Amino acid sequence: MRIVAFNYRDIPNFPQSTVHGHAGRLVFGTLKGRPCVCMQGRFHLYEGYPIQKITMPMRIFKLLGVETVILTNAAGGLNQDYKVGDIMIIKDHLNMPGFAGNNPLAGPNDERFGVRFPCMSDAYDRELQQMALDVGSELGYSDFLREGVYCVLGGPSFETIAECRMLHKLGADAVGMSTVHEVIVARHCGMRVFALSLITNKAVMNYDSEEKANHEEVLQTGKQRAEQLERLVSTIVTRLEHNNNFA
Numbered sequence: 001m002r003i004v005a006f007n008y009r010d011i012p013n014f015p016q017s018t019v020h021g022h023a024g025r026l027v028f029g030t031l032k033g034r035p036c037v038c039m040q041g042r043f044h045l046y047e048g049y050p051i052q053k054i055t056m057p058m059r060i061f062k063l064l065g066v067e068t069v070i071l072t073n074a075a076g077g078l079n080q081d082y083k084v085g086d087i088m089i090i091k092d093h094l095n096m097p098g099f100a101g102n103n104p105l106a107g108p109n110d111e112r113f114g115v116r117f118p119c120m121s122d123a124y125d126r127e128l129q130q131m132a133l134d135v136g137s138e139l140g141y142s143d144f145l146r147e148g149v150y151c152v153l154g155g156p157s158f159e160t161i162a163e164c165r166m167l168h169k170l171g172a173d174a175v176g177m178s179t180v181h182e183v184i185v186a187r188h189c190g191m192r193v194f195a196l197s198l199i200t201n202k203a204v205m206n207y208d209s210e211e212k213a214n215h216e217e218v219l220q221t222g223k224q225r226a227e228q229l230e231r232l233v234s235t236i237v238t239r240l241e242h243n244n245n246f247a
């Protein structure tokens with residue numbers, strides 16, 4: 001298998017990864033024979049990037065001919081049934097920065113990519129969600145595979161207890177700092193989207209709790225589930241090929 005990788009710093013105008021654990025490389029290769037491009041590290045509002053810069057890779061992928069985008073993230077579990085290490089298939093999102101006007105599509109619309117007012121009620125492809133459930137069940141992952149609503153915040157501070165309680169009441173199952181901006185831009189230009197959250201920590205909802213969210217726990221849980229996540233995603237990619245829907 002041949003892989004070609006580019007450091008973000010060698011790609012003109014590409015943002016740089018500043019987060020520990022994000023390697024900062026764009027990797028081209030094949031996954032089970034299927035041509036893929038993977039980002040080793042994504043960009044976040046808390047790094048100080050304008051939201052259009054964070055989502056620029058989505059438009060590059062569109063121009064490269066990508067049809068399906070698979071996004072993964074680390075998130076805190078708000079749903080009290082969730083456990084650390086659960087994998088949540090994202091079925092919908094709450095875009096908190098968007099409520100405050102920070103939407104990647106704000107500003108003049110570039111008609112070459114999509115319409116001024118794109119629909120988001122179908123942001124997360126339902127067929128791909130079902131496929132992930134089927135694949136997860138075949139792989140024996142059903143005990144830790146969930147479906148839920150992801151809420152994006154700006155970060156970098158983790159949430160207060162009151163914020164976690166509010167987000168849970170609003171219908172969020174998991175909270176994080178990424179993904180939604182990319183989803184909006186990917187859908188705007190017509191790519192299919194599938195997204196997963198790894199529940200790396202439990203959001204602290206109780207004033208008696210001694211637990212504290214921290215990035216080390218996030219990285220640690222990521223390492224523990226890496227192999228299973230990799231198998232889940234690569235099997236889904238294989239099914240895309242077998243279904244031949246997106247060639």
Ligand SMILES: O=P(O)(O)O[C@@H]1C[C@H](O)[C@@H](CO)O1
Nearest residue numbers: 072073074176177178215218
């Ligand atoms: O996968 P992402 O980058 O969304 O991971 C979250 C947000 C921060 O980068 C990090 C905080 O621990 O986890």
Ligand SMILES: Nc1nc2[nH]cnc2c(=O)[nH]1
Nearest residue numbers: 074075076175176177213
């Ligand atoms: N905002 C937020 N992002 C996270 N990423 C991983 N865990 C968390 C969390 O608890 N909150």
